[in-house]
Ligand SMILES: *[C@@H]1O[C@H](CO)[C@@H](O)[C@H](O)[C@H]1NC(C)=O
């Protein structure tokens with residue numbers, strides 16, 4: 001009886017519940033145990049203060065990352081995304097940093113390629129690309145489809161993506177700072193596929209053509225402004241295969257993919273689950289185009305769109 005009322009009083013004073021338990025302190029419940037309960041509360045309060053101080057000290061020792069970047073995994077030393085000085089060089093009054101830094105999450109995004117080391121082993125010129133990568137079921141399905149085609153044609157697999165802007169030659173720290181700027185001004189958008197088709201170069205062998213919707217075009221335009229680039233007209237697409245094969249072979253792969261992704265008699269595990277995907281982040285990749293084996297390609301970081 002008295003222990004249950006003591007328990008109720010303790011529960012009533014948990015942090016965040018102040019004033020929420022007035023009904024239990026009605027006259028008549030005050031017995032000899034009330035001073036014991038008060039002592040107990042004092043001890044609990046002291047404990048909380050010590051815990052808070054310890055937590056504050058721990059977080060302060062985690063390094064000079066700006067606030068807000070720890071949201072995903074607060075107690076990991078999150079260093080996967082930006083290199084030293086990347087996000088920290090934000091101008092005064094800039095919005096929250098957009099870099100997503102959980103190393104395990106980034107590794108999954110980079111698969112079957114890898115996340116860049118803090119210092120990239122440059123194989124040739126320093127060249128980067130901006131990718132809008134699908135997530136969730138759609139991402140898994142396209143990843144599997146790319147792996148299937150790569151194996152079938154002896155090519156190299158890569159993560160599914162629509163390039164927003166490619167072949168940017170700037171130092172990594174500058175790239176990372178500009179990515180924060182781009183993420184701050186770009187709105188989330190939707191990518192819709194319109195066709196399976198083929199191109200004439202290695203990196204545009206067989207791909208899903210993407211609709212030139214306003215959101216898709218606005219993101220590409222913003223990237224061109226932020227990175228100071230004037231490039232040929234934007235042809236948004238999601239590559240399914242990188243290869244130098246003959247045009248006749250490309251055409252066969254196109255028909256094969258139409259059958260697998262959209263065909264009425266394709267098996268249900270290859271039929272496209274959705275005809276596009278939502279883009280809420282853009283990733284920064286090290287992508288030297290002369291490395292067609294993709295060995296040196298790696299993910300630098302991913303940035304949440306906040307426009
Ligand atoms: C860097 O790349 C070169 C050339 O591909 C290679 O010989 C070297 O072993 C690499 N170094 C590291 C640390 O990966």
Ligand SMILES: *[C@@H]1O[C@H](CO)[C@@H](O)[C@H](O)[C@H]1NC(C)=O
Pocket residue numbers: 190191192213214215276
């Ligand atoms: C993409 O496709 C969906 C479903 O068909 C449609 O509702 C939407 O308007 C299309 N375009 C964009 C930009 O979302």
Ligand SMILES: *[C@@H]1O[C@H](CO)[C@@H](O)[C@H](O)[C@H]1NC(C)=O
Pocket residue numbers: 259260263265266
């Ligand atoms: C679909 O089925 C028809 C008839 O069974 C067959 O002729 C055709 O080749 C099949 N198409 C694909 C893409 O498998």
